[in-house]
Amino acid sequence: MNHIESLFEKLNADNAPGQEKRQNKNDIEIKGESLEGIFVDFSHGDVDAHQPLPESIDYFNEGFSEIGSSQAYTEYRGLSEILTETAEKLSAFTGTNINPEEELIITPGTQGALFLAVGATVTRGDKVAVAEPDYFANRKLVHFFQGELYPVHLDYLNHNEKAGLDLSALEAAFKDGVSTFLFSNPNNPAGVIYSSEEIDRIISLSNQYDVTLIVDQLYSRQLFDQRSYTHAISHPDADREKIITITGPSKTESLSGFRLGTAFGSPVIINRMEQLQAIVSLRASGYNQRVLKSWFSEPDGWMDERILKHQEIRDDILTLFREAGITVRTTEAGSYVFPKFDVLSVDCITFSKILRKQANVVVTPGTEFGPEFTDSIRLNFSQDHQNAVDAVKRIITVAGYYQNEP
Amino acid sequence: MNHIESLFEKLNADNAPGQEKRQNKNDIEIKGESLEGIFVDFSHGDVDAHQPLPESIDYFNEGFSEIGSSQAYTEYRGLSEILTETAEKLSAFTGTNINPEEELIITPGTQGALFLAVGATVTRGDKVAVAEPDYFANRKLVHFFQGELYPVHLDYLNHNEKAGLDLSALEAAFKDGVSTFLFSNPNNPAGVIYSSEEIDRIISLSNQYDVTLIVDQLYSRQLFDQRSYTHAISHPDADREKIITITGPSKTESLSGFRLGTAFGSPVIINRMEQLQAIVSLRASGYNQRVLKSWFSEPDGWMDERILKHQEIRDDILTLFREAGITVRTTEAGSYVFPKFDVLSVDCITFSKILRKQANVVVTPGTEFGPEFTDSIRLNFSQDHQNAVDAVKRIITVAGYYQNEP
Missing domain, CATH: 3.90.1150.10 (Aspartate Aminotransferase, domain 1)
Structure with a gap:
């Protein structure tokens, strides 16, 4: 072979x-x-x-019929107007302040965002920690970019008030030279939320060992039983240069057919993600980007x-x-x-x-x-x-x- | 650095x-x-x-409103119905026979197809020939996949009835171990068409030296002055296992805002492209795929x-x-x-x-x-x-x- x-x-x-x-x-x-x-x-x-919200298709049609060429051909990271609106909404949602010009990119689905984020942080031989179980593509992305995989067990079955990540194993991996930790929160497939203590410890370890965090928060709006959720990026100790958050409207909002995702965080990494997007797919489909206007703007x-x-x-x-x-x-x-x-x-x-x-x-x-x-x-x-x-x-x-x- | x-x-x-x-x-x-x-x-x-054709947006809306879930979530290579129709149209256009199940993939724009095609054929250290000048992303793709670049000069200014590729330099590169040759025909940016003699020689050299051809034919429908055009894939000596053709409706048909591309050819390479698409963007936006129904179906x-x-x-x-x-x-x-x-x-x-x-x-x-x-x-x-x-x-x-x- x-x-x-x-x-x-x-x-x-x-x-x-x-x-x-x-x-x-x-x-x-x-x-x-x-x-x-x-x-x-x-x-x-x-x-x-x-x-999906009925308004979503109206925004698409507006992009096609009224906005036209400037909506068809946006900058690779997305149309400035949409970036500005989306940054405001995501800032409010996550309790942080996202600069629309430097800290946000629109991608073809959150899969696109994941691919770009890993591609912008991992090259051959880099050590990457992933939770197990976690989203099926995470391990494949590490293989594709020729990173070395450090699986960290998530003991989801034996806990209730936390996700159950093996934090000692995480520290051991970080100590061994891991440079990126990639995980979904809420976890896919287990449907569990990382507790604020777990996020606290992950942030603290990432600072101590200089590890970049890629946090896939695709399902973070769909919380059951009035549960609370901790956004890693708004943690007081979070290093903004070392964290990328990924989310999008494909799941709870049922907008998957539009292939829309976003990533926000470190300007250096977001900039690399845009350079990579230029050769991967140029941009998220232009008219589709406009559908983000319906996101976080659902009726009461x-x-x-x-x-x-x-x-x-x-x-x-x-x-x-x-x-x-x-x-x-x-x-x-x-x-x-x-x-x-x-x-x-x-x-x-x-x-x-x-x-x-x-x-x-x-x-x-x-x-x-x-x-x-x-x-x-x-x-x-x-x-x-x-x-x-x-x-x-x-x-x-x-x-x-x-x-x-x- | x-x-x-x-x-x-x-x-x-x-x-x-x-x-x-x-x-x-x-x-x-x-x-x-x-x-x-x-x-x-x-x-x-x-x-x-x-x-764009007005029908294009109607097909999108039909995907969203009438087809729904099965159009939102297609197989990674595209919805079977759309693949079948598109294979028929592309077969007629290129004068060959494309198996819709095995030899065709729908991608997010032709940029997506190019990325997947290079990713499915080039790994670290592989030697890749590209024409110069040619599309800006081609050289970047080779760098990204850690290939070794073999630029081959296209003397577009000093010829009329051919593109002007330096075929001796191409053979020298092939002799030196090039495994993939990537070029656009018509050439971007020079706007010139490879003559049938040039395609003939490229096919013959690729057979002799076992080189995979990736041919970006994005502008091959927009021919001026009744010029003729040679599809490499329909050349009688073309090795179907060694050639990928890329095209889409983003240019002449003005459908760029939908991000739709296609690649067809070698089943082994198309299959790899699908595996790669699964981690890059999952699929071309579902509803958008339906817009391909308007392609090659323009009014007389x-x-x-x-x-x-x-x-x-x-x-x-x-x-x-x-x-x-x-x-x-x-x-x-x-x-x-x-x-x-x-x-x-x-x-x-x-x-x-x-x-x-x-x-x-x-x-x-x-x-x-x-x-x-x-x-x-x-x-x-x-x-x-x-x-x-x-x-x-x-x-x-x-x-x-x-x-x-x-």
Whole structure:
């Protein structure tokens, strides 16, 4: 295998969320009966069930029809007017002060922001800490930029009032020369929030060991049960030159089809991200950028209602899993549950293929979030409520067909 | 300077087209008078002067309102339905047969396609040939992927019926171990078409030396003076495993604000490009993908009319430059002219800043297309006809203020 083949071996996206249609599942042998039911794709949210704000498409059309050329061809980091408005909103949200000219970039989705942030901080041989489990692309990004991976365990199952990051392991990694720590908060896939004490310690360690923080806060607006959330960037000890925050309207706001993300923080890193964006995709789609005008400008009550509806779906799903004896931590924020099936006789990749064939349900295998999560699957429960409940019942039934002998 | 600083030094986009607003031009000293006139930004086309098809926005709105979730979340390489239609159109256009499932990917603009194609073929230490002059990002992409650059001179000024690539130098580079050759046809910035004999030789050399070809054909629909065009992929000797063609609707069709590109060819490379896209931006914006339905489906006569209008602007601009004694080759395809100012007393970067300050005109410095083009500037003449003519007159007047002493 040559260089490029082994590189792409590590990037393999065959089991990544959204790619299920391209999988071959002819080789899967079924036990028990096939279950009828409305198809549910838990690999991502359903923007038909939870629709974007109607204003979003109006802003797009305004960009196309009224603004025209200057909206089609923006500076690589985004149109100045949109940057200014978005910086104000993000400053208010995070409790900090973001300079729109120097500290903010608009990207093609938060995936685009993650790619640029890692590309702007990591080169060959650099040591990078990532939480495990965490978003499937994080480890791949480190491989792609030829960094050295330092996985740090997140003990999400055995805690309640904190995410459960192994802070001693984090310090050991930092001590060993890690220069960047990349993590999602709320965590994807576990749906847990880092406590203020955890953020405090992460900030303090990053200062002590001169580590850049890349914090993916994609789901930080969707908090359940009146939980509190700590923005790392607004921590009094945060070094603004050493922190990049990433967020966007693709999830709670259902604007994923527009591919919009933002990153803010260190001007040096944001500037590099723009240089990189110039050769990666030039800019986030011009007309699409205008849709950010609807973000953080939702009508009163809209966000509360959206969160409440998701909390209700979450509650029903958690109850079903727990009644069936399947281990799952309560989602504190975001739309993911990450149940652990202790007695499954097949690995999670096979189980996911079985679920697609036998239960008309798509889920994402746990191993996308870390190699050790062979007995877990991730579900995005931003779905039609009843369809989601029915689909989870089918998952539980099928899991029953594939139990280890006691 | 550490690794990442020196890497980003080479990616510097401060003088790249579209970034002029972020430049500091306070340090520019002016000779002669400032010229009044309507602002023209020759760094890109004006989609207000040459508008997209009205149907394009209808397809977007259909994606958002009627198709919904399945259009928002497509497979990384694009929605199957759109891939199928687009493969048919591109097959007819290029005279070949493109398998929509295996040989085609939709990307965020052709920039996205270029990035993925180079990323899928070049790793550290690989030798890559690029034409000079050529598109500004090509050399940066090679630097970014840590390839070794082999520039091959394109003698565009001294030929008429061919582009003027130095085929002996190309063979020497191939002999020296080049594994990828990346070039635009029609050439950006020179606006010239590779002759069928040149394509013939490039194909033959690539077969002989086992070199992958990445051909950026972004402007291949906009041919002037009934010129003929040779698609490398449909050459009878082309090795389908060794060639990637890139194109999209951002230029002639004025759909740049949607960020849509396509790449087609080698299934192995297209597959890698999809794996890479999964960590770069996930996919081209979902709703935007639907706009490809309008591409190659323009009403009868629409494309002829568009080309004719551009040919008329080109003719007036060429006449003005030539009357002023400025060397410029006739644009054979696309919307670029690349005039050479033989007696300018300032370099092209300074001259570009002067033009912005003194003539209310944005142009792109020649050095963006190769380090030796210090006395050339690139203009995209897809502008309002009269405004473009007036702006070129201002450029010529200002050039007169900055002549070398004879």
